[in-house]
Structures are given as structure tokens and as C-alpha cells.
Amino acid sequence: MTAATPRPFKLGFLTHAFGEEPKQVYDDLLEQFEVAEALGFDGGWIAQHHLSNGFGRLPSPLLFLAAVAERTRHIELGTGVIVLPFEDPVRLAEDASVLDQLSSGRVQLGLGSGGANLDSFSAFDRDPAQRQQRFSADQQRLQHLLDGQPASPDSAQTLQPPAAGLSQRLWHSHGSVEGAAYTAQQGNGLLLGTATHDPLTVQKPLADAYLQAWAHADRAPRIGVVRAVFPANDRATAQAELAPDIERHIPRLQREGLIDEAIDLEEHLRLMNVHHGHPDEVIDSLRQDPSLLPYADYLIVVVQAESSTQAQVLKRLEIIARDIAPALGWQPRATQTQTAVG
Numbered sequence: 001m002t003a004a005t006p007r008p009f010k011l012g013f014l015t016h017a018f019g020e021e022p023k024q025v026y027d028d029l030l031e032q033f034e035v036a037e038a039l040g041f042d043g044g045w046i047a048q049h050h051l052s053n054g055f056g057r058l059p060s061p062l063l064f065l066a067a068v069a070e071r072t073r074h075i076e077l078g079t080g081v082i083v084l085p086f087e088d089p090v091r092l093a094e095d096a097s098v099l100d101q102l103s104s105g106r107v108q109l110g111l112g113s114g115g116a117n118l119d120s121f122s123a124f125d126r127d128p129a130q131r132q133q134r135f136s137a138d139q140q141r142l143q144h145l146l147d148g149q150p151a152s153p154d155s156a157q158t159l160q161p162p163a164a165g166l167s168q169r170l171w172h173s174h175g176s177v178e179g180a181a182y183t184a185q186q187g188n189g190l191l192l193g194t195a196t197h198d199p200l201t202v203q204k205p206l207a208d209a210y211l212q213a214w215a216h217a218d219r220a221p222r223i224g225v226v227r228a229v230f231p232a233n234d235r236a237t238a239q240a241e242l243a244p245d246i247e248r249h250i251p252r253l254q255r256e257g258l259i260d261e262a263i264d265l266e267e268h269l270r271l272m273n274v275h276h277g278h279p280d281e282v283i284d285s286l287r288q289d290p291s292l293l294p295y296a297d298y299l300i301v302v303v304q305a306e307s308s309t310q311a312q313v314l315k316r317l318e319i320i321a322r323d324i325a326p327a328l329g330w331q332p333r334a335t336q337t338q339t340a341v342g
Contacts, residue, residue: 006329012043012300014080017058025057028310033068035314039321040332043076045300050120062095069103081112081173085134086124089142097163110171143167177209184213189222197271199291207295224298228274231319235277245305279323
């Protein structure tokens with residue numbers, strides 16, 4: 001693939017539902033989906049957070065996405081991701097199929113094993129040591145249901161309403177090459193998250209393992225790459241907007257052995273793989289990401305930090321759709337007209 005013919009990809013955004021007042025958080029999220037659709041974004045994705053106070057205000061993404069479906073017409077509705085070991089796969093299949101009907105087939109169902117939610121396993125009476133085994137068993141049952149297979153070996157009951165096509169819109173988030181290969185074996189999409197300091201050594205092996213294990217002649221592999229993208233008028237402005245939130249992540253950088261003590265803002269942003277600055281700087285930064293453009297079928301941007309205002313979020317979405325994504329090869333739907341955000 002040459003620079004003259006960039007790899008085509010879909011463009012989405014991911015929200016963690018930050019905020020103190022839940023009603024305001026949800027109202028803002030609805031507006032973000034509406035604005036993103038008007039800007040031509042292909043999808044909006046929602047992270048699931050259980051029993052969380054402030055960091056993530058959305059434990060029930062499918063319920064919220066039903067409200068989004070009522071206010072939009074084209075934008076895909078993604079979960080990034082539902083913690084599958086906390087769910088009953090039959091009930092999850094039923095809820096997802098209802099949402100897919102309400103949205104005319106727009107659901108992108110992302111699933112995870114709960115590696116970032118270990119503190120919540122006791123609340124759901126689950127053993128975190130069994131999360132991978134439970135994920136595999138429940139994912140396969142969920143996928144069989146979505147494929148129209150009987151709910152159990154001794155029953156003729158099938159999923160109602162049917163979810164035609166949804167089984168081919170499943171995604172997994174895994175942190176190992178074995179998990180990436182398993183995703184390919186199941187015929188599902190692979191989601192690569194944003195919380196990595198070194199895409200070359202942490203994520204590129206996952207993408208390569210996934211593609212090497214893909215053996216489905218009837219469909220193409222799908223890789224979704226999540227990246228923190230914070231454009232502004234210049235690098236100093238972007239850093240000033242991000243500064244209040246960066247210190248929250250210093251303990252994580254220390255736990256992962258990336259730093260011994262707080263360094264400086266620029267270095268922290270580099271370690272957290274945050275693409276920021278003037279749009280031209282962001283474009284150059286994203287082009288240099290070794291796990292992004294060579295692999296991404298779906299670029300999913302994170303544009304909201306904990307203290308971001310709604311105006312900042314909407315402006316970042318506009319800059320990405322207007323200036324950044326097209327420079328990387330993205331093309332919005334021909335039927336969509338881009339709308340400026342004040």
C-alpha cells in the first residue's frame with residue numbers, strides 16, 4: 001500500500017462517559033453521537049464501566065445505545081467493550097438483537113474478558129482467575145445464538161428476534177497473541193486499545209498474529225484500533241487542555257514500570273501514546289504509529305479526558321473529521337454533509 005493509495009478505513013469515536021452528574025453525562029453523549037453522525041463519522045463506541053463513580057458512568061451501554069438509535073439514522077453503535085464474564089450470554093444476545101432491530105442493523109458488539117475490571121469481579125460473584133475460560137465459553141454460546149442455532153442441545157428454541165448479520169459484527173479485545181489468534185479463529189474483529197506505551201512491541205504482534213491466523217474465505221479480517229487523539233490550535237494548547245488529567249494516570253505508569261516517579265507532561269503523553277497538537281502534528285504522529293494505518297479497518301478515536309468540556313469534545317470531533325482523518329485516507333459517506341461545530 002503506497003502513500004498515494006492509503007488503506008481505506010472507517011472512522012469512529014470512543015467515549016468513557018466521564019462526568020459527575022449522570023443525566024448531564026448522558027445528554028452530552030447523545031449530542032456527541034448526533035454531531036459525529038452529522039460530521040460523517042461511521043461509528044460511535046461506548047466503554048462499559050461497572051460500579052464506577054465519575055470515571056465511567058455507563059454500566060449499560062446497550063440500553064443507552066437504544067436512545068442513540070432513536071436520535072440517529074446512520075452511525076454504527078459500538079460497545080468497546082462489554083465485560084462478557086459478567087453477562088448471561090442468552091440475555092446479552094436478546095438485548096443485542098433487539099437493539100440491532102431498533103437500529104436497522106447498526107450494532108457493532110465489542111466484547112472483553114474484564115482485564116481492566118478486576119475490582120468488580122467480586123460484586124458479580126465471579127472468579128477473575130476463570131475469566132478467560134468463561135469468556136471463551138460464553139462468547140461461543142453467544143455467537144451460536146446470533147447465528148440462529150438452538151439455545152441448547154435439547155431445545156428447538158432460537159433467538160427471538162433473530163439477529164441476521166450481527167454474528168459477523170462481533171469484536172474481541174485481547175492482550176495476548178493467543179487471544180488475537182483465537183479471535184481470528186472465531187471469525188471476529190480484533191480491537192486494539194489505546195492504553196499502550198509502545199504500539200510496536202505491545203500491539204503489532206497482536207495484529208500480526210490475528211492476520212496470520214485468519215482462515216475464513218467468506219469474509220475479510222477486521223481490526224479496530226483505538227487511539228487517543230487531541231487536536232488543538234497548537235501543541236501548547238493541547239497540552240494545557242490535557243494537563244489537569246495526566247497526573248491521574250501517573251500511578252498506572254508507575255504500576256506498569258514505565259516510570260519510577262513523575263517526569264514531565266511531554267514524556268507522560270508520549271508514554272500514554274496520546275496524539276496531540278496542531279492537526280498537521282497529529283497527522284504526522286498517527287502516520288508514524290506502527291500499529292495503526294498498516295492495520296486499521298476502523299480507526300476509533302478517544303477525544304475526551306476526565307475534565308474535558310463538551311465544547312472541547314465536539315470541536316475535536318470536528319477537526320478530526322474535517323482535517324485529520326481525510327489526510328490519512330478516510331472518506332465520509334457521500335450522503336453526509338459535514339457540519340461545523342461552534
